[in-house]
Amino acid sequence: MTPSTTRPTTRRTLLRGTVATAALATAGVAPSGRAHAEQPERDGPHIGILLYDGYSLLDPTGPAEVLSRLPDARVTMIAERRGPVRTDTGDVAVMAERAIDEVDRLDVLLVPGGGNRGTVAAMRNQALLRWIRHIDRHSRWTASVCTGALVLAAAGLLKGRRATTYWASADYLRSEFEVTYVPERYVRSGKIITAAGVSAGLDMALYLASLMAGEATAKAIQLAVEYDPRPPFHSGNAADADPQLKERALRLLAASQV
Template sequence: MTHPTTRRTLLRGSAATAALATAGLAARPAAAHADAPRKPGAGGPRIGILLYDGYSLLDPTGPAEVLSRLPGASVTMVAERRGPVRTDTGDVAVVADRSLAEAGRLDVLLVPGAGNRGVIAAMENQTLLKWIRATDRHTRFTTSVCTGSLVLAAAGLLDGRRATTYWASAEYLEKTYDVTYVPERFVESGKFITSAGVSAGLDMALHLAARLTDDDTARAIQLAVEYDPRPPFDSGDWRRASAELKARALKLLEDSQV
């Protein structure tokens, strides 16, 4: 038995569609190639986020959430080879849609951080460092999250610059490379924008969004993703943390990594 379409059912459908649209969930026609990376719009920035074994999950995915909302932007995960790349805990993998050879020219490069095993391997991976240097020659901005700044420094891109990194790696960054550590959420030095640990990548990405477009667009994206952090504990600043708390935080990271 068929049910007649009434004004009430149409209104219910319209209301449901409006509610879904508000949440970004309205139904859309199926794309011809749903599994293909989204192509940039006219004049939109091409943004490549590097993945390598052992990266920290929020480092690439947090900024990707922000930057993928830029009008016309194309955000692509890139790795040495296409396919899933696992995080430092080994529990989660993110798919790289393009290999280094397929990435092409990028307007923005983002290098995430990792646990000790992952970041040391990346810093010693000459194929990766060579690609980062070659890609940087054409970028408008080259960026990093957390210990990703160590990878940029290993590639020789931060010489003589100010930068930030994960708090526990700050001394290593300054002693090993010609870099001045600045204890801020993010630091812009020329075309290089580095951020502090993990969650600071969201702050950096919003700043980058403003640099790529304008402040109003970045503000709108911040509201769109409802980024208004009010953590239940006032313990996120290493400068005010006790030695005991810092030791426990580092132990939790160490124990969770593979």
């Protein structure tokens, strides 16, 4: 390259290169243009996120975005069978890289919630429940998001514990499974951490990151993903919502699910 075509290294060009590399990495493409075929082997925690037909999209993907940034962590989507698994709206599918019979140990197990159809089916799926119990026996942490707490409860893991879940499922969790419902964004009971509805999985994941790698790392991850929520409305807390708003929220959910 001749001097006339050489671009000087400045802060601006360095940032441009960093952003371009990050964008390629996010898209799953190496800077050389080669696609990543397999996850690299890492020495850090192995985090498994269970998928089942009818889960809610943000429940697994929000925590995955946070926990995949832990140093040397490996996040794997797992389902009864490998392949795409559709959400409760039916509009999106996430790829399960491993089947449950291929995974015997995990450092962290996370169970998402879903629509009524998906959650009820998961609660009745004895193969899934047996696998959840088996993994929990050896995991460092077992977590849930939203109605994933009902799935953990159906597996027998929440009996006598404090836990949270989606606000509309609180009475059911409390009455059917001998669980002390706590209306918080996330609740820790021993090694089990439950999160409230959908978006609360991000808060729970950052808390879990702090337990696994320290507060400084968790804070850095929060900045890395620029999680600084400032919603346009103060309507996300069920404790502050009137009955009409709650009814409308549940109607919207029901209408969007398949």
